[in-house]
């Protein structure tokens with residue numbers, strides 16, 4: 393056997409990875425050279441569906457990360473600790489690392505990559521974004537000739553699964569979330585999915601690769617899908633939209649105020665539920681499927697589509713990373729950092745303020761049925777330079793009237809100022825929802 397794998401975690405993704413490694417027939421011949429040497433879990437007495445070689449299973453994960461026999465450590469336990477410490481221990485012990493852990497990479501990427509570069513080892517993370525979709529290698533290698541302008545992704549399988557079933561079956565949020573957990577799509581704490589945090593981790597990683605600088609996670613604006621109601625899905629449908637949780641990173645034409653220098657282009661980076669026109673390619677990405685739409689020069693638009701979560705698809709990405717490292721170890725006696733596989737970002741991207749974002753909005757108001765209420769809304773929006781594309785009175789609930797507006801492209805800051813004023817109006821009962829429109 394050629395290369396010894398120390399697997400940390402044998403849950404959904406760990407078991408999927410072991411399954412591929414244990415059945416190499418019909419796959420790339422390099423797989424024959426990969427040996428599952430040790431597998432670390434929390435509870436070794438738990439019954440496992442997988443038949444592993446004897447004495448492979450242990451609950452001493454640190455021993456795996458530092459074992460001199462292990463060539464590649466594969467971290468699939470998830471969460472921040474002990475995952476971060478184990479990755480750092482593996483690096484310090486001269487091991488290459490494969491991980492599916494976007495939470496650790498988006499928060500501790502700088503520490504991890506600096507340690508890895510100093511030690512001359514690789515950190516591979518294809519499974520961390522888009523599950524089985526080869527988006528990391530695409531951005532790192534295949535699109536390297538491009539100036540990337542935009543990355544827009546449906547990058548969380550759990551929320552896309554929930555929104556799709558709410559849309560197609562009118563299903564209940566809690567029931568669909570339980571199904572996503574059962575299917576192994578959701579994070580250990582599904583709040584990370586539902587509140588958009590998992591998508592924020594992922595777009596931070598994608599933006600960093602697309603724009604060639606580090607991203608501070610705190611700079612990613614983030615809204616989840618808890619507030620999306622069946623009514624909004626229904627109204628959006630009538631207006632020709634579907635609602636998707638989008639993760640968006642865009643290079644802004646705007647330049648920094650200090651010097652107006654083109655070098656200091658700002659990046660707009662955000663996660664929020666979004667009304668997407670039914671004719672847009674991302675609108676038909678349903679269920680656990682993910683898609684990442686990239687716009688670059690000279691490639692134009694490119695969309696990658698596939699399963700973003702689940703044992704098999706995610707393990708496909710993990711094993712491809714292991715194989716990339718094994719291929720390097722096989723061909724180079726002294727591994728040197730491969731410029732297309734390693735990460736050497738030195739600076740942080742500058743992030744545009746949300747108020748500066750230019751976008752369209754959808755808003756649903758419950759108003760008292762008093763004369764002139766639509767006029768008051770229109771006047772207030774107009775005073776703040778918010779131009780409306782449509783204003784529709786959509787229904788009556790007792791003595792309240794429901795009004796839905798869709799704006800043209802406006803500055804987020806202007807729209808929010810108008811909303812603050814409208815909220816205080818006597819004739820406004822409540823603002824039921826506000827969504828951005830792609």
Ligand SMILES: NC(=O)C1=CN([C@@H]2O[C@H](COP(=O)(O)OP(=O)(O)OC[C@H]3O[C@@H](n4cnc5c(N)ncnc54)[C@H](OP(=O)(O)O)[C@@H]3O)[C@@H](O)[C@H]2O)C=CC1
Pocket residue numbers: 400401402403404405406432433434435436438451453468469470471473474492493494519520523576577578579580700701702703706
């Ligand atoms: N599930 C998915 O579809 C996807 C997951 N990912 C990422 O992959 C990673 C793994 O996710 P997933 O497979 O779903 O997670 P699971 O919860 O299914 O599995 C976690 C595994 O790690 C072990 N483990 C967890 N904590 C510890 C600990 N402190 N000490 C020892 N062992 C521990 C568990 O042991 P035991 O079995 O004994 O409980 C289990 O085997 C995460 O980073 C996740 O974000 C990425 C893409 C898709």
Ligand SMILES: N[C@@H](CC=O)C(=O)O
Pocket residue numbers: 520522523547548549550551577578579585590700701702
């Ligand atoms: N919980 C995540 C799993 C993959 O990263 C998702 O639902 O997409």
Ligand code: NA
Pocket residue numbers: 518519520521522523524525526527528709
């Ligand atoms: Na991927």
